[in-house]
Amino acid sequence: MPTTSENNVPLPSSSSKRIVSNALILFVRMFFLTLINLYAVRIILKGLGDTDYGLYSTVTGVITSSAFVSSVLALSVQRFLSYAIGTRDNQKLLDIFSASMNITLALTAIVLIVFEVGGTWFVANELTIPAERMTATLQAYQFALFAFIFSLLQIPYTAAIFAHEDMGIYALVSTVECILKLMAAYLMMNTTPDHLAFYSFLLMIVSIITFATYLLIGRYRYCECRYHKVKTAGLHKELLSFSGWSFLGPLANMGMIQGNIILLNIFFGPLINTAFGIALQINNAFNTLCNCIVIAMRPAMIKSYADNSFKYLTRLFNISNKLLLYSLIAIGLPFLLEMDTVLEIWLGKVSEATLLFSRLVICYIIVLGMNAPITTIVQATGRVKDYHLRVESFTLLCVPITLLFFLLHFPAWTVFGSMVGICVIAHAIRLICLRQYYKGFSIREYFMSLCLPAFVICLLAVTASLLLHFSLEQNTILRLLMVFTISPALVVMFVYLGGISHDERIIIRQFITTKLNLWHR
Numbered sequence: 001m002p003t004t005s006e007n008n009v010p011l012p013s014s015s016s017k018r019i020v021s022n023a024l025i026l027f028v029r030m031f032f033l034t035l036i037n038l039y040a041v042r043i044i045l046k047g048l049g050d051t052d053y054g055l056y057s058t059v060t061g062v063i064t065s066s067a068f069v070s071s072v073l074a075l076s077v078q079r080f081l082s083y084a085i086g087t088r089d090n091q092k093l094l095d096i097f098s099a100s101m102n103i104t105l106a107l108t109a110i111v112l113i114v115f116e117v118g119g120t121w122f123v124a125n126e127l128t129i130p131a132e133r134m135t136a137t138l139q140a141y142q143f144a145l146f147a148f149i150f151s152l153l154q155i156p157y158t159a160a161i162f163a164h165e166d167m168g169i170y171a172l173v174s175t176v177e178c179i180l181k182l183m184a185a186y187l188m189m190n191t192t193p194d195h196l197a198f199y200s201f202l203l204m205i206v207s208i209i210t211f212a213t214y215l216l217i218g219r220y221r222y223c224e225c226r227y228h229k230v231k232t233a234g235l236h237k238e239l240l241s242f243s244g245w246s247f248l249g250p251l252a253n254m255g256m257i258q259g260n261i262i263l264l265n266i267f268f269g270p271l272i273n274t275a276f277g278i279a280l281q282i283n284n285a286f287n288t289l290c291n292c293i294v295i296a297m298r299p300a301m302i303k304s305y306a307d308n309s310f311k312y313l314t315r316l317f318n319i320s321n322k323l324l325l326y327s328l329i330a331i332g333l334p335f336l337l338e339m340d341t342v343l344e345i346w347l348g349k350v351s352e353a354t355l356l357f358s359r360l361v362i363c364y365i366i367v368l369g370m371n372a373p374i375t376t377i378v379q380a381t382g383r384v385k386d387y388h389l390r391v392e393s394f395t396l397l398c399v400p401i402t403l404l405f406f407l408l409h410f411p412a413w414t415v416f417g418s419m420v421g422i423c424v425i426a427h428a429i430r431l432i433c434l435r436q437y438y439k440g441f442s443i444r445e446y447f448m449s450l451c452l453p454a455f456v457i458c459l460l461a462v463t464a465s466l467l468l469h470f471s472l473e474q475n476t477i478l479r480l481l482m483v484f485t486i487s488p489a490l491v492v493m494f495v496y497l498g499g500i501s502h503d504e505r506i507i508i509r510q511f512i513t514t515k516l517n518l519w520h521r
Contacts, residue, residue: 022167026292029171033178034285040182044199047189052196055129055137072250073100073107074155074162075298076243079379081163081224082299086306093224095232099239100156102230108152115145136197143200147207154211157218160225165299169221173213180206245384249375252392256422259399260415267406272353276415278343279357282335286365289331293323294372301373305380310440313377317441320373321450322500328369329458330491332362334484337469341480353412360416367423374430381437390433391426398422449501457494464490 048056077100084093123141124134161170184202188195218225230236257280264272297320304313335342339358343350378387401418434441465487472479496505 022165022296025167025171026296027289029175030288030292032175034288036178036182040178040185043182043185043189047185048195048199051130052133052136055133056140056196056200070152070155072246073104073243074159075379076239076246077156077159078162078299079242079302080239081159082302083306083380085163086303090224092232094226094228095230095235096239097156097160097224098227099230099232099235100159101227102236103239103243104152104155108149111152112145112149115148119145133196136194139194139197140200143197143204147200147204150204150207150211154214157214157225160218160222161214162295163299164222165296166221167296169217173210173217176213177206177210180209242379242382242384245388246379248388248392252395255396256398256419260402260419263399263402263406264412264415268412271351272412275351275354275357275412278350278354279361282358283361283365286328286332286362286369289327290324290365290369290372293320293327294376297323297373298376301376302380305377313380314440317373317377318449318501319504320376321370321446322495322504324369324372325366325450325454326457326491326495326499328366329454329461330488330495332366333461333465333491334487335359336362337465337487338480338483341476356413357416360413360420364416364420364423367420367427370427371423371430374427374434377434377438377441378430383433383437387430387433387437391429394426394429395422453499457491457499460494461487461491 044056077096080096080100081093084090084096120138120141123129123138129137158170161167181203184199184206188199188202191198261273261276264276297316301313301316301320304310304316336359340355343355343358375387378384398418401422402415405414405418431443431446435443465483468486469479469483472482
């Protein structure tokens with residue numbers, strides 16, 4: 001196992017600045033895409049109508065329920081590419097890309113066969129679809145399937161972009177893709193063909209354009225994006241094994257969520273399911289924020305491990321933990337305080353259960369968000385089998401624990417008690433695993449440099465924000481704006497003063513100074 005060495009000199013500060021720049025680029029991307037998607041939902045709903053929108057969501061859901069497979073495979077390929085870049089092994093880099101193409105093509109063929117045969121039968125025979133809309137629905141299903149196929153084919157190319165840390169390219173292409181989808185919604189709404197089938201057809205065209213764009217970028221920008229016969233023995237098996245064990249995380253999380261949804265339905269009925277569903281929408285939005293940070297940091301962390309730059313890897317690990325935790329606190333705190341007003345603006349009048357669940361899910365998000373940097377280092381070491389078996393087998397205990405609570409007549413909100421409790425204990429297991437696999441990690445240092453300062457900062461920020469919250473008139477736009485402006489600013493101030501090291505403050509000041517100089521020019 002690697003150990004920290006005095007010879008492992010940290011990489012140049014330009015690398016750190018690049019990571020910060022990538023994180024900011026992805027934050028901006030997230031902001032614009034969220035606005036576009038929220039507006040697009042309104043246009044699509046108006047163009048399709050309630051019935052067709054429901055049909056569209058249902059038939060695409062049959063396909064996208066397996067979309068997590070492509071995301072796990074993309075991250076696995078990116079890990080191997082980043083590792084090869086870190087070791088400067090160009091032949092291995094070429095082989096990894098070609099092997100990933102072989103696996104992607106095989107996966108695409110399996111998906112096409114399964115969904116053409118089983119999926120078409122399921123849509124035609126098992127879903128509740130008005131007879132007059134069956135033809136259009138089946139057409140929409142076919143177009144959605146091929147759109148998904150083209151999104152699978154782009155996996156090796158997007159993985160190459162991530163591995164080379166070209167987040168600006170990814171942000172630009174994904175933003176253009178989102179705008180094209182919005183244009184498709186406008187075009188659908190203002191044309192005469194059947195809106196459901198025509199909109200699905202347009203989305204397939206957008207998917208083809210996106211795939212072609214990534215293919216051209218990969219071929220002309222990265223030397224490894226050329227298909228050839230794989231020369232490294234056992235590489236396909238290594239990639240598949242790594243991806244297979246990495247599937248356990250998303251599967252366990254999906255099992256926990258879906259299992260709790262079923263239990264809530266059995267014990268409390270559909271109204272509580274609605275409250276839980278709205279909370280999950282908030283969870284998905286915050287997960288997007290976490291992914292921005294993780295995607296920006298992950299390639300550099302894996303390259304550092306491959307390059308034996310363990311001091312720099314530890315530094316990146318500390319920075320990513322702080323970015324994740326303090327970003328979630330800064331954004332989550334005003335939502336906790338003003339959730340009633342936010343929900344009223346977003347959805348109108350909501351139930352007390354919805355309000356409570358929406359607040360509790362933020363606590364769950366903060367605990368869960370801290371897992372990503374640990375998992376990244378474990379994936380860099382390649383010890384994914386033992387890690388995921390230990391952690392995810394424990395994660396699945398959430399469902400039987402929730403069942404026990406409900407059998408003992410505990411209220412519905414205790415579902416979050418079991419989710420948060422399990423995640424806290426699973427996080428402790430992750431830390432123990434990391435200490436075993438990576439000798440440069442210290443659990444004591446983790447608590448002293450991250451957990452203890454974060455607790456103090458959170459206490460100060462919550463106290464100050466509560467004083468502001470209760471000093472202003474209840475449920476007003478002014479209070480909402482004040483809390484959402486001042487509360488994050490307080491967190492940032494406390495973090496700058498006591499949550500980061502002297503070296504990290506220097507990097508931040510240098511980055512801001514550089515950007516200001518460029519702005520003035």
